[in-house]
Amino acid sequence: MKKRTFSTVGQVTRxxxxxxxxxxxxxxxxxxSLPNMLYARVLRSPYPHAKIVSIxxxxxxxxxxxCITPADVPKIRYNERQVSIPEKTYRDRTxxxxxxxxxxxxxxxxxxxxxxLAEKMLQKITVKYERLxxxxxxxxxxxxxxxxxxxxxxxxxxxxxxxxxIACNREVSEGDIEKGFKxxxxxxxNEFRTGRAYHHQMETKAVVCRPEPDGGITIWxxxxxxxxxxxxxGRIFNISLSKINVHRVPIGGxxxxxxxxxxxxxxxxxxxxxxxxxxxxxxxxxxxxxxxxKYPSIIKLxxxxxxxxxxxxxxxxxxxxxxxxxxxxxxxxxxxxxWFVSLYRMPHMRFEGTSVYTNKAPACAMQGFGNPQVSxxxxxxxxxxxxxxxxxxIEMRLKNYVGLGETFWGxxxxxxxxxxxxxxxxxxxxxxELIGWDKRVKPEEKTGRFRLGIGVGRSFHxxxxxxxxxxxVMDYSTAMVKFNEDGSVDCLTALMCHGGGTLEAIAKIVAExxxxxxxxxxxxxxxxxxxxxxxxxxxxxxxxxxxxxxxxAANEAKRKLLKFASRIxxxxxxxxxxxxxxxxxxxxxxxxxxxxxxxxVGEVARIAQIKGxxxxxxxxxxxxxxxxxxxxxNLIEVEVDTETGQIKPVRAVAAVxxxxxxxxxxxxxxxxxGLCRGxxxxxxxxxxxxxxTGELTCGANLTDYKIYTSADMPLVDxxxxxxxxxxxxxxxxxxxxxxEAAINCTAGTVANAIYNAIGVRFKEAPITPEKVLAKLGEKxxxx
Amino acid sequence: xxxxxxxxxxxxxELHEVLVESNALLVNVLREELGLTGTKYSCGTGQCGSCTVxxxxxxxxxxxxxxxxVDGADIVTIEGLAKPDGSLEPVQEAFLDHSAIQCGFxxxxxxxxxxxxxxKNSNPSESEIQEHIKGTLCRCTGYTSIVRAIKSCGK
Numbered sequence: 022m023k024k025r026t027f028s029t030v031g032q033v034t035r036x037x038x039x040x041x042x043x044x045x046x047x048x049x050x051x052x053x054s055l056p057n058m059l060y061a062r063v064l065r066s067p068y069p070h071a072k073i074v075s076i077x078x079x080x081x082x083x084x085x086x087x088c089i090t091p092a093d094v095p096k097i098r099y100n101e102r103q104v105s106i107p108e109k110t111y112r113d114r115t116x117x118x119x120x121x122x123x124x125x126x127x128x129x130x131x132x133x134x135x136x137x138l139a140e141k142m143l144q145k146i147t148v149k150y151e152r153l154x155x156x157x158x159x160x161x162x163x164x165x166x167x168x169x170x171x172x173x174x175x176x177x178x179x180x181x182x183x184x185x186x187i188a189c190n191r192e193v194s195e196g197d198i199e200k201g202f203k204x205x206x207x208x209x210x211n212e213f214r215t216g217r218a219y220h221h222q223m224e225t226k227a228v229v230c231r232p233e234p235d236g237g238i239t240i241w242x243x244x245x246x247x248x249x250x251x252x253x254x255g256r257i258f259n260i261s262l263s264k265i266n267v268h269r270v271p272i273g274g275x276x277x278x279x280x281x282x283x284x285x286x287x288x289x290x291x292x293x294x295x296x297x298x299x300x301x302x303x304x305x306x307x308x309x310x311x312x313x314x315k316y317p318s319i320i321k322l323x324x325x326x327x328x329x330x331x332x333x334x335x336x337x338x339x340x341x342x343x344x345x346x347x348x349x350x351x352x353x354x355x356x357x358x359x360w361f362v363s364l365y366r367m368p369h370m371r372f373e374g375t376s377v378y379t380n381k382a383p384a385c386a387m388q389g390f391g392n393p394q395v396s397x398x399x400x401x402x403x404x405x406x407x408x409x410x411x412x413x414x415i416e417m418r419l420k421n422y423v424g425l426g427e428t429f430w431g432x433x434x435x436x437x438x439x440x441x442x443x444x445x446x447x448x449x450x451x452x453x454e455l456i457g458w459d460k461r462v463k464p465e466e467k468t469g470r471f472r473l474g475i476g477v478g479r480s481f482h483x484x485x486x487x488x489x490x491x492x493x494v495m496d497y498s499t500a501m502v503k504f505n506e507d508g509s510v511d512c513l514t515a516l517m518c519h520g521g522g523t524l525e526a527i528a529k530i531v532a533e534x535x536x537x538x539x540x541x542x543x544x545x546x547x548x549x550x551x552x553x554x555x556x557x558x559x560x561x562x563x564x565x566x567x568x569x570x571x572x573x574a575a576n577e578a579k580r581k582l583l584k585f586a587s588r589i590x591x592x593x594x595x596x597x598x599x600x601x602x603x604x605x606x607x608x609x610x611x612x613x614x615x616x617x618x619x620x621x622v623g624e625v626a627r628i629a630q631i632k633g634x635x636x637x638x639x640x641x642x643x644x645x646x647x648x649x650x651x652x653x654x655n656l657i658e659v660e661v662d663t664e665t666g667q668i669k670p671v672r673a674v675a676a677v678x679x680x681x682x683x684x685x686x687x688x689x690x691x692x693x694x695g696l697c698r699g700x701x702x703x704x705x706x707x708x709x710x711x712x713x714t715g716e717l718t719c720g721a722n723l724t725d726y727k728i729y730t731s732a733d734m735p736l737v738d739x740x741x742x743x744x745x746x747x748x749x750x751x752x753x754x755x756x757x758x759x760x761e762a763a764i765n766c767t768a769g770t771v772a773n774a775i776y777n778a779i780g781v782r783f784k785e786a787p788i789t790p791e792k793v794l795a796k797l798g799e800k801x802x803x804x
Numbered sequence: 805x806x807x808x809x810x811x812x813x814x815x816x817x818e819l820h821e822v823l824v825e826s827n828a829l830l831v832n833v834l835r836e837e838l839g840l841t842g843t844k845y846s847c848g849t850g851q852c853g854s855c856t857v858x859x860x861x862x863x864x865x866x867x868x869x870x871x872x873x874v875d876g877a878d879i880v881t882i883e884g885l886a887k888p889d890g891s892l893e894p895v896q897e898a899f900l901d902h903s904a905i906q907c908g909f910x911x912x913x914x915x916x917x918x919x920x921x922x923x924k925n926s927n928p929s930e931s932e933i934q935e936h937i938k939g940t941l942c943r944c945t946g947y948t949s950i951v952r953a954i955k956s957c958g959k
Contacts, residue, residue, distance in 0.1 A: 035900045042908030043896040043915060045842015045882030052841035137825075221943050223846050223854060223909035273844070273909030274943050306847045520907030520944045686903035690949050694906065697946030723851040723941065731947040732938040736930050737955070740948055 025681075028601055029532045029539045030754045033686045036525050037543070038271065038518070050270045051227040051303045053241045058229070059087070059132040061292050061302040062139040063285070064146055065311070066121035066128055069155035069380035069715025070168060073119055073148060076129055080145035084138075086131040087296045088146070091117040094291045095257050098175050101281035102348050102385075103249055104556055108177035109493045111189060111347045116257065116287040120153075122170050122345035123380050124715040125311025127284060132292045132300045157712050159319075159342040159377035162186040170345065170378040186378040188347040191354040193434050194371040195362070201334025201369025205325025209406055213398035214785040215768065216707030217317040217342070220387055221728055224273020225309040226283045229301045230293040237264025238293065242286050243272050243279045245517050246557035250282040251549040257287055258294065269547040275519050276698075277386035278313050280559050281348055310721040314708055315387035316341050316353055318394035322402050325369075330412045330420050335367040337395075339374040346383035349390075350376035352494060355433025357391040363429045363650065364399050364480065365421040381710055382717075386559070388695070389482065392765040393702055396480040397786055400769030404476070404776065414477050414773070415449050415458065422479070431483030431648025432560065435492030438647040442757070444678030444745020445479065448654040452477070455674045455741050456656035464780030472661050473671070474778025478770030481652045482762035484752070485562030487645030496562065496644060498570035499553030502531060502578040503638035506630055508607030508623030510537060512575070513545040515555040516567040521760060522687030523563035529683050530568045530753050534575040536599030537608035537622060553642055561651060561758030564683060568753035570643035577639035582622065585629040585637060586610045590618050647751040652678040653762040655696070655770040661778045663797055666790030668775060670700050672739045675767075680749035680757040691763045692742040697729050699767020705729070705787050811875040815840065816884025824871040831855045831866040834881060842882035842912050846941075853940030856913040857881045863920045882912035885919060894957050895919050902953035906944030913940045918954040927958035 041047040076090045094116035103110060121128055129146060133139040154168035161167055163185045171183040202208055228242035237260060244250055247267040255262045272279060285302045293300040304312065318341055325334035339357055343350045354374030362370055389396075407417035423429065424443040431438065453459070461475045486496040501513040512531045518524040524544045532542045558567065579599065587594035592612055602609035605621050612618035626637060658672040675692040682688050705727050709718045719725040734740075748755035768786050776782050781796045807826045812819065815838060822837050834840045834857070843866055846854035850868040857866050858880040885893040895918040898904070905911050914937060921928055921936040928936070933954045934947070942950065 033903075036903065036905065038908070039900045039905055040892075042905050042911050043892070043899050044886055045840070045912045047908050048841065049844075049909065051845065052835075054836075054839075221941075223844070223852070223907065223941065223943055225846065272907060273846070274907040276943070303845075306849070520905075522906075686949075687906075690903050690906060690945055693946035693948040694944050695946075697948075698943070722849060723847045724849075728941060728943065729946075730938040730941065731934040731951060734934070734947050736934075737948055737952050740946075 025755065027533055027754065029529045030681060030683050031685060034539060036522060037528060047271050049224055049273050050229065050241050050243045051224055053229045055229060055231055055299040058299040058301055059134060059296055060136040060139050061130055061132045061289055061300050062136065062143050063127040063288060064129040064143050065308065066124060066126045068121060068150055068152055069124050070153040071121050071150040072153060073121065073128055074151050075149045077147040081131060081142040084142050084145060086133055086142035087292060088129060088131050089117065089291045089295060090129045091119050093295065097257055099253060099257055100348065101283065103252055104495055105352055106493050106495065109351055110177065111351060112175040113171060114346050116291055123382055125308060125382065126345065127288055130288050130292055132296050155380040155715050156186065157379050157381060157710050159340055159379055162377050162379050170380065174347065188343055188376045188378050189351045190375045191358065192373050193358040196369030198334055198336060198369050198371040202325040204333040206328045207326045207409065208323065209326065209402065209409065210323040211402055211405065211784055213320045213322060213401060215318045215394045215397055216787050217384065218315040218387065218702055218706040219310055219708055219726055220276045220278035220313060222274030222276055222278050225304040225306055226279065226285050226312060227303040228286045228289045229299060230289045231299040232293045232297055233264065235264055236260065238290055240267040241270045244282060245275055245280050245519065245559055247515055247549050248554050248557060250286060253282050254290060258290060265549065267549045269515060269517060272519060276388045280386045284312060306723060307721040310717060310726065311382050313385045314382050316343065316384040316391060320394065320398040322398050324402060324406060326406055326410065328410065330410055330417055332365055332367050332421050334369040335361065336371045337361045341376040342379050343376045344379055344381040344383040348383060348385045352433060353391050357395050359430030359433045360392045360395040361399065363423050366423055380715055388698065389761045389765045392480060392482055392761065393699065393768055396478065396765050397768040397772065400478040400766055401772050401784065404773045405782065415453055418479055419446060419449060429648065429650045431488065432486040432492065432494050436486050436488040436494060436648055438488050440650060441751060442649060442680055442747040442749040443652065444747045445652050447745045448652065448676040448678060449479065451743065452654050452656045452674045452676055456658065456672065461777065464777055467778065470662060470664050472663060472778040473658060474661065474774045474776065475656065475658045476770045476773030476777055477656050478766035478773060479652065479654045480766035481650035482561045482758060482760065482765055483648045484565035484651055484758035485645055485648055486560050487566060487648050489646050496556055496566060497642055498555045498567040499640065499642040500571040500574040501640040502571065502574040503636055504578060504582050504622060504626040506623060506627040508537065508541055508621055510535060510542045511545050512542060512571055513547060513552060514567060514571060515547050515552040515557055516563055517558040519558060521691050522684045523558055523567065525687060526564045526683040527568055527571045530572050531575045533754060534572050535579050535608060536601060538601040538606060541607050553640060561760035561762060564756050565752050565758050566645045568756060569645055570641055572753040573643050574639045574641040577641060578637050581639065582625055582637035583610065585634055586620060586625045589620060589625060589628055592618060645751065649749050649751060649757045651757040651759060651762045653766055655766050657770045657774045659771060659774040659778055661775060661793065663779065666793035668704055668788065668793065671735055673735060674741045676743045676745065677759050677762055678745035678747050679759045680747050680752050681755035682744050683754065683756050688744065688759045689742040691759045693740060695763025696767055697734060699764040700771055701729050703768035703771035703786050703788060707787050809872050811871055813874050813876060814878045816880060826872055828871045829867055830869040830871050830874055833871040834866060840881050840883050844909055844912055846909065853913045854910055856916050856940065858916060858920065863917060882915060885915065893919065895922065895954065898953040898956045902949050902956060904945065904949040904953035910940060910942040914942065914950055921954065922957055930955060
């Protein structure tokens with residue numbers, strides 16, 4: 022594919038929201054304050070599973086509290102996340118439940134003049150519970166006779182009975198799995214586990230709701246998709262969608278934690294409607310930790326391989342402990358099947374996934390949506406196979422990866438498209454040189470207390486959920502582009518920036534498409550009433566899908582502008598071009614080779630206005646019909662302290678094949694961040710529950726739920742990021758995504774590096790010092 | 805009713821007289837009474853560093869500090885780092901140039917810790933930077949770009 026040259030795309034520029042962020046002037050949801058605003062607090066269940074018999078508000082109401090209980094809220098069952106088609110959407114929750122299914126579930130709420138007063142009022146509420154037996158282990162939960170979280174849920178519009186606490190399951194197969202295993206010289210089977218990590222976004226979930234005089238509501242909240250909230254709130258509270266305005270507000274990190282409309286939003290709306298005045302609800306860190314976590318996984322993985330390293334068959338059985346609510350388990354299982362199929366070629370495959378309810382905090386999407394889990398298992402297994410066959414791990418990957426011209430499953434079995442750009446080989450070869458792969462020695466050749474080991478891992482993420490045939494998941498974006506009379510350009514989109522630079526990329530794409538300097542393009546503030554529907558930012562789709570819709574709107578607005586220009590310059594509009602002009606600091610419209618036939622963008626917009634021709638403006642909805650993989654590769658060196666079991670990452674190479682890289686510095690930043698969080702998943706992060714109380718054993722605080730600090734990371738010069746030089750023909754300016762890909766292969770790479778250091782294979786993440794010491798102990802005993 | 809007390813302190817060079825409840829936390833007084841929302845509330849228990857401000861020139865976690873305890877103090881928040889004419893402090897410029905900002909929620913605390921380190925050590929090493937900001941958690945960047953930004957300010 023011919024690579025284009027760009028004037029704005031690919032340039033390192035200061036991010037447009039940088040000054041407000043670095044001066045403390047960026048307004049996040051938790052900073053929003055309105056006149057006559059009340060503060061809310063939520064009464065939360067101390068029990069993991071209990072019927073709420075009665076709630077006595079007398080004392081709280083005497084203090085002037087505005088209270089809501091399950092009796093005061095709509096009974097409608099909903100799913101906080103609406104992106105699957107309706108008949109694949111499982112609905113199991115209400116604004117407040119009549120039965121609590123995990124510790125920390127909100128069961129009543131109050132609003133008062135101050136947060137402290139609201140908290141005091143909460144303490145005056147008396148609740149009678151009837152405790153029910155709780156289940157914490159997914160396998161116990163599936164046993165006959167186990168305590169049941171749900172009698173039924175709603176699937177689409179149909180009542181679906183729930184048995185054995187199984188929320189949903191999926192089976193996918195291609196080819197003939199038995200035949201595939203028969204053709205193999207070797208069958209390798211292992212079980213892998215990954216933890217229930219917590220998102221740990223720095224801003225806890227927050228919401229402000231203002232009831233409007235016309236019966237409508239206005240919302241400011243931590244969320245990835247404002248249109249998701251608009252639709253849900255309309256349905257739950259029976260408010261016309263044209264009277265609901267959800268603002269896009271900068272968010273203090275999300276990593277998936279706000280992919281759904283979070284539980285505080287509906288609670289806050291119910292309170293505000295009752296109070297008839299604005300209400301603000303900000304979760305404490307403890308409440309936030311009981312609200313969501315990552316989907317953990319138990320993965321039974323079986324591969325059939327020929328002596329030469331060809332994979333003949335692959336089978337994956339997955340169990341996911343989803344906790345108390347089913348938010349996206351059905352698409353998650355489909356995606357996990359897709360990630361499995363798309364990593365390495367398997368002529369025969371089978372996938373079986375089961376998701377199980379337990380009395381824990383509900384799991385939801387977290388960067389990678391099942392991919393870090395699948396890649397941890399598969400990338401570990403590929404190294405196990407390579408060693409068994411005496412093949413170099415990089416050679417094994419190069420031999421079997423799914424690449425150019427092959428089919429990629431971007432979002433489960435129903436979203437497939439053909440791979441048209443692929444940098445897998447380039448990244449493995451370059452990464453190999455950068456880390457010094459050829460100097461890597463076997464674990465048995467290492468001695469001493471501190472042992473170094475190098476591991477490799479690769480993965481990808483989808484760029485959006487588009488495909489030639491629409492599947493079970495909705496995917497399109499809408500953008501508006503318009504020209505102002507001074508040559509500046511406004512772009513309006515409901516897309517969200519989670520911090521990675523999505524909106525920065527949109528501005529660059531629009532500037533490039535039109536031919537104006539980046540300084541002349543601004544992204545307008547957005548809300549649901551002024552933007553078209555957009556599934557917004559998730560599934561690594563911001564640049565690839567959202568960018569494509571912005572590009573289309575920019576192109577159409579430009580066409581209109583050039584038509585105006587052609588009337589002024591008296592030439593045919595098709596021959597006119599626009600380029601950034603340094604002298605006028607805006608775009609200049611010109612006729613190639615014809616001196617004098619030129620005019621600035623602003624002048625055309627101004628003349629068009631004065632003469633009454635109109636505004637050059639366009640709104641476009643656009644669906645991408647591909648879901649190209651953004652491939653990623655890590656090579657990591659760790660140091661294992663064989664006396665303490667401590668593992669320290671010492672060097673890392675992280676590469677992504679993002680097609681054309683729109684924001685090189687921000688894309689590198691995503692790789693660095695993904696690396697840090699991925700190492701955390703591998704070595705540190707998990708949540709456990711006390712089976713007696715149903716409480717988090719870490720106490721739901723940030724000291725005992727540890728993440729990596731600056732002092733735990735390798736030095737700057739020991740982290741190397743780079744980009745594959747590819748061009749995605751279906752992407753805006755040749756771009757694919759980065760986002761989630763950045764974390765997907767890291768945990769598997771770390772496990773492979775640990776194996777190379779000490780010769781011990783860990784199949785359960787996080788790989789804690791305790792586990793390392795236990796395994797090293799076993800190893801010494803054997804000798 | 806909680807006992808109230810009048811406190812006087814300087815915030816970003818400006819004198820304030822605020823009537824506060826005796827258990828009011830500095831972070832809440834800054835954010836809610838003075839409207840200085842650049843100081844962030846994230847864990848509320850002194851574990852993440854998002855609420856860091858300078859009190860008499862030293863970094864302090866404003867979520868652990870009672871407002872009555874800073875009576876007479878000179879406080880600098882993120883809003884007070886830039887010069888009155890709007891020109892940015894070198895650490896702020898460096899965060900912009902090194903793309904050391906993603907979601908931006910830890911940025912105020914990080915910038916203040918960077919300033920604090922540079923006040924004490926005009927040319928810190930990478931390890932000294934890593935050590936100095938280790939109490940300020942960032943979930944987005946992996947810290948690499950932040951360390952790079954602070955290091956670039958060394959002389």
